[in-house]
Each structure stands twice: as C-alpha cells, then as structure tokens.
Amino acid sequence: MYNNTFQQLDSYLVSLQRFWQFEAFHHHDYPWHVSDPALCDFLDNLSEQELQLYQQQPEKLQPLLNAFIGSLRALNDPLFNVKPLSFVEPDTPFWLSNGIKGRKWSQISAFALQIQDQNPVVEWCAGKGHLGRLISWQQKLSVTSIEWQQTLCDLGAAEANKMQLMQQFKQADVLKGEADSCIDANCHAVALHACGDLHLRLIALAKTHKPAQLTISPCCYHLTSQPIYQPCSSSGKKSSLIITKQRLKLAVNKQTTTGKRQSRLSEQEVLWRLAFDELQKQCLNTTSYFPLPSFPKTLLSEDFNAFVLWAMQEKSLSFALPRSLQPFLLSAQQRLKKVRRMELISQFFVRPLELWLVHDRALSLQESGYHVTLSTFCDEQMTPRNLLIQAQRKGATDARCDLLLY
Numbered sequence: 557m558y559n560n561t562f563q564q565l566d567s568y569l570v571s572l573q574r575f576w577q578f579e580a581f582h583h584h585d586y587p588w589h590v591s592d593p594a595l596c597d598f599l600d601n602l603s604e605q606e607l608q609l610y611q612q613q614p615e616k617l618q619p620l621l622n623a624f625i626g627s628l629r630a631l632n633d634p635l636f637n638v639k640p641l642s643f644v645e646p647d648t649p650f651w652l653s654n655g656i657k658g659r660k661w662s663q664i665s666a667f668a669l670q671i672q673d674q675n676p677v678v679e680w681c682a683g684k685g686h687l688g689r690l691i692s693w694q695q696k697l698s699v700t701s702i703e704w705q706q707t708l709c710d711l712g713a714a715e716a717n718k719m720q721l722m723q724q725f726k727q728a729d730v731l732k733g734e735a736d737s738c739i740d741a742n743c744h745a746v747a748l749h750a751c752g753d754l755h756l757r758l759i760a761l762a763k764t765h766k767p768a769q770l771t772i773s774p775c776c777y778h779l780t781s782q783p784i785y786q787p788c789s790s791s792g793k794k795s796s797l798i799i800t801k802q803r804l805k806l807a808v809n810k811q812t813t814t815g816k817r818q819s820r821l822s823e824q825e826v827l828w829r830l831a832f833d834e835l836q837k838q839c840l841n842t843t844s845y846f847p848l849p850s851f852p853k854t855l856l857s858e859d860f861n862a863f864v865l866w867a868m869q870e871k872s873l874s875f876a877l878p879r880s881l882q883p884f885l886l887s888a889q890q891r892l893k894k895v896r897r898m899e900l901i902s903q904f905f906v907r908p909l910e911l912w913l914v915h916d917r918a919l920s921l922q923e924s925g926y927h928v929t930l931s932t933f934c935d936e937q938m939t940p941r942n943l944l945i946q947a948q949r950k951g952a953t954d955a956r957c958d959l960l961l962y
C-alpha cells in the first residue's frame with residue numbers, strides 16, 4: 557500500500573521538478589522562464605496584497621495555477637492525505653508538565669498516547685526526557701532515555717528521581733553507535749523529533765537489532781552528513797530524484813505565523829543577504845551566489861553598511877566598497893520580489909516532499925520485517941512535524957501479552 561503511494565508521490569515530484577528543485581536565492585529569474593512564460597507573466601503581475609494572500613492561503617492560488625500547471629495537485633489532494641490519530645489531552649497531574657511549554661506538552665501527550673504496549677521503552681535523542689517521563693508515569697514502564705548532552709541527562713534524571721519513576725538516562729552519541737546496545741528485540745524504540753541522521757540511525761538499527769516496536773516522528777530531514785539524500789528503501793533507491801541536503805530543507809519549510817515585527821525583520825534580513833550577494837558579484841566579478849552564516853539579530857537594527865562590513869569580516873573578504881550601496885539594495889528588492897513568487901509555487905511541494913521522505917522511511921522498515929502504519933499524531937497547529945511512523949516487528953508480541961500467555 558505504501559509502495560503504491562510512494563510511487564505516485566515519486567512520479568508527481570519527478571514530473572514537476574522544475575517547480576521545486578531550485579534554490580530561489582540563486583536565481584535572478586524564474587527557473588521555468590523559458591518553458592512556462594505565461595506562468596511567469598501571471599506571477600509578475602501579482603500585486604503585493606495578492607502575494608500576501610496566497611502566501612497565507614495557498615489553497616486560493618491553486619485553482620488559478622491550474623491554467624499554467626495542469627497537473628498541480630491541491631494541498632488537500634487525496635494523495636497527500638494521511639490518516640489522523642484521535643487525540644484527547646489526558647488528565648495528568650500539574651507537576652508532570654512543569655517547565656514544559658503548552659504546545660510542546662500537547663505534542664508529547666499526543667505522542668505518548670500511542671505507546672500502549674508494555675515493552676521497555678528506549679527514548680532516542682531524548683533531550684530532558686519529557687516524553688519518556690510521561691510514558692513511564694502513564695504506563696508504569698521502564699524507560700531508558702538516550703541523550704548526547706550530559707546536562708540534559710542530569711536535569712532529566714533529577715526530575716525522574718524526584719517523581720520516583722523508572723526512567724534512566726544514558727549519555728551517548730547515537731551516531732557513533734554508542735547506544736546501539738540499548739536497542740534489542742524486546743524494546744519499543746521511540747523518537748520524537750530526532751533530527752535527520754539521528755532518526756535514520758534508529759531506522760537502520762531496526763534492520764540489525766530488530767526492536768519489537770518503533771514509533772518515530774521524523775523531523776529536520778536536512779540535518780544529515782550526506783550532501784545528497786541517500787534513500788533508505790529499495791523503492792527510494794530506484795527513484796530518479798537527486799535531492800541535495802539544501803533542497804531537503806523544503807520539506808520543513810512550513811510558513812509559521814510570526815508577529816509583524818518579526819516578519820519585517822526577517823524580510824529585511826533576506827533583502828540584505830540578497831543585496832550583499834549583488835555587491836560581492838560586482839566587486840569580485842563572479843556569478844555564484846554567496847551564502848552568509850546566521851548572525852546576531854541586533855545587527856538588523858544597524859544599517860546596511862554595517863551589515864556589509866560584518867559580512868566581509870566574517871568571510872575574510874577584502875574589496876573596495878562603492879561610494880553608494882543603494883543600487884545593490886534596489887536590485888535586491890527586484891530579486892526578492894521574484895524569490896517570493898518562486899516560493900509561491902514551491903510551497904505546493906512541501907508536503908509531497910515530506911511525504912516522499914517519510915514513505916521512504918516507512919518502506920525501509922517494511923523491508924526490515926515490520927508492519928508499518930503512517931498517520932498524523934496531532935494537529936498541524938500543534939506542530940507541522942506531525943507525521944508518525946509506527947512499526948511492529950512481524951510476529952512480535954509485547955511483554956504484557958507474553959505475561960498473559962503464561
């Protein structure tokens with residue numbers, strides 16, 4: 557079943573690659589300006605109000621785009637539907653959620669609700685082990701929380717001790733194999749938002765260490781050491797898609813609602829980055845895009861001149877600055893207009909790409925001998941990373957069933 561959906565997602569993403577396989581920042585014009593001139597005209601003619609409307613409500617844009625991209629699917633197309641799991645926030649004593657923000661607590665509660673068996677739990681990349689703590693309390697289960705940062709382990713262990721829970725912490729770097737021995741045939745491995753390679757490592761371990769169950773909510777697909785995405789299923793490996801690490805970011809590129817001041821500042825940041833790129837292209841006589849690292853946001857309260865000096869120092873660049881930087885800001889404004897319009901199109905591929913990546917993981921677990929289900933464990937408003945992979949090893953029973961058999 558998942559293979560069929562994967563194949564459909566794959567054909568869809570392959571056939572419309574020109575609309576999402578690009579870095580908007582690297583282009584002065586639409587990557588499809590030769591193949592789709594009518595679409596370019598349509599985008600260029602959108603007013604700023606229309607742009608904002610369609611950024612916030614892309615479902616209003618999709619019917620209009622069908623005139624230019626006939627096969628573009630609506631965001632709620634059945635191909636992108638994933639079965640939602642029901643969620644009722646459980647009644648828990650206040651001290652269990654102490655220090656955990658509301659939305660995070662809701663995510664944790666929704667995830668924990670899905671852990672219904674009695675196998676000892678291994679919490680993969682646990683942070684302070686909030687999830688493990690709730691599971692241990694709710695299910696009276698032993699939980700081993702694995703975390704790389706010793707301070708988080710210490711904080712989590714102190715909480716668990718205070719609450720007298722069966723939760724232990726193990727400081728380990730999962731990427732170095734330091735936690736492999738924690739995964740065995742009796743355990744239920746859970747991973748809530750373990751980024752990129754971290755959850756991929758767990759999926760790879762399912763092949764060799766065969767935990768009884770896995771429950772994984774993947775995130776940050778781009779946090780990987782591989783420059784090009786390496787599919788983990790055999791269907792994924794047959795795909796013709798070549799997805800760079802940078803492009804994987806699209807899968808987590810959901811618009812989040814930010815305050816007016818914050819969106820003004822992030823718009824200014826993008827503008828300055830583009831303007832600096834224009835400047836360096838002229839001064840260094842190059843055509844390549846020049847990425848800059850992240851910087852303290854206080855820099856945005858200074859002027860563009862100060863930003864340029866920071867960027868040059870940061871990147872050890874030395875060139876004579878033109879008398880006025882204004883022309884670079886003006887051409888960046890033109891570029892930014894196009895960038896925003898390119899993103900109007902690529903936003904239709906955010907969920908399809910994420911689903912393609914998650915199906916690749918689900919299929920890999922099927923190949924390792926698991927019954928797999930894919931669903932959403934909470935509402936998108938709680939977290940856009942709401943996909944859940946549940947895998948049960950074929951023939952595995954949970955410890956409670958074993959007890960009942962005796």
Ligand SMILES: C[S@@+](CC[C@H](N)C(=O)[O-])C[C@H]1O[C@@H](n2cnc3c(N)ncnc32)[C@H](O)[C@@H]1O
Nearest residue numbers: 681682683703704705728729730731748749750
């Ligand atoms: C996004 S946080 C998720 C934490 C927790 N599961 C949650 O949802 O609140 C990812 C966690 O993975 C940990 N981590 C990063 N690299 C790791 C590694 N190589 N081995 C083990 N843990 C790692 C980080 O320190 C961080 O606490």
